[in-house]
Amino acid sequence: MTQPIPQNGTSKFVLEARSLGIYYGNFRAVIGVHLPVERNKITAIIGPSGCGKSTLLRAFNRMNELFAGTRIEGEINFEGQNLYDPSVDPVEVRYRIGMVFQKPNPFPKSIYENIAWGARIHGFKGNMDDLVESCLRQSALWDEVKDKLKQSGLALSGGQQQRLCIARALAVQPEVILMDEPASALDPIATLKIEELMQELKKNYTIVIVTHNMQQAARASDYTAMMMINDERAGTVIEFDETNRIFTNPKDKRTEDYVTGRFG
């Protein structure tokens, strides 16, 4: 019997990973992660390739379970409820904690339908036109697409497609948006648009972003978690602090080496 997760909490942290370990079969990909995610802030996860950033991000909305043999230890609290408790419905988790991927992946449908579809299957009963407009405005795309809502989402530029995917994530009114390298396939201008958009979105949402672009983490986030693999090749958070601190005076030598480009 699934129980709904408490709504609209007011505690400082929306999400909090505690002693989190993630396994793919026998392979331990992530170990011992403690990570608080503060409400209405942007938390960036940085670190070299293969250190478990995306695995950790996907654990925040139980996306890892879509791969067979994935197992979790420890817990992730969302609004005070352990996301991995048997009473929690993973479908609810995934619409309350939305996700935007590296490569823009709009549905091969109209711009309008890209947004309306998710809301409709989640039982949205309000005015759909208003919802579509509101989501497109929040994702700073409305002015560019308002006259061509019936056109295919795939006809948009890469940067516009990514903002459409953000609008689509917003349509089911999530509390948290997870972003996995949302700008790595975009040009610098489209990248800056996404970053500006994140600053707007954090007024109403909490954002966790995985990025390889350190300048992006430095520019766009409030907190930064630095991940690295240990001797057993399992990824873990080695330093977590305010972003300003991580990029001016990190405590851990490995973070220093990574952010100054001397890692390796």
Add this chain to the structure above:
Amino acid sequence: MLRKTFETELQQVKDNVLLLGSMVEQSILDSVESLKKRDIKAAEKILQFDREINGKRFEIENQLMILIATQQPMAHDLRLLASTMEIISELERMGDYAKGIANINIRMGDQPLLKPLIDIPRMAQKDVDMLHRALTAFINEDVEAARAIPIEDDEVDALYNQVYRELMTFVIQDPKSIERANWLLWVAHNLERVADRVTNICERTVFIATGEMTEIKDTDDEFWKNQ
């Protein structure tokens, strides 16, 4: 080692800072030496040399700007580049103090010195000695040395107070000596300020190495307490 180009360029900046520092040291010693000898020609050369010092400072500033724009320095690198910007400006101002002394020498014309210079060259020597070690500490990021050097500012302040008292006795004995006493007081004041700026360089070195932004020694407060 990753970022070999960046490392090489950082090294070039540091070498340039040392070069600028040695130019300033030279200028301070020459300004006092030429005053001691009342050598106006040498004083004029110092004015000329100060333009080279300023040029060197702009050259380093430009180098730093390019590094910041192209290499996006972070953490320690960022502290180093931002602090170096500060340090070269301190050095350039020290050069201006030496220029000020040369200007006083020129303005004195053919009037003799009020008294033979004894403590003033000592101040200059102490300044240069502190500056030299402060720049070595900067290059080596030697926090211990950087914290210790500013304490020696007291010696420069003591010499300044000595010069001040001595000049006052001349003024009291003969009020006509006011102008010539004032010139030398101004020279001593410039030299006293050099040591304060050495302290600023040491504070930057501590910041580069530790990320700690603190005043090692409040030089002005100490100075005025003794007046």
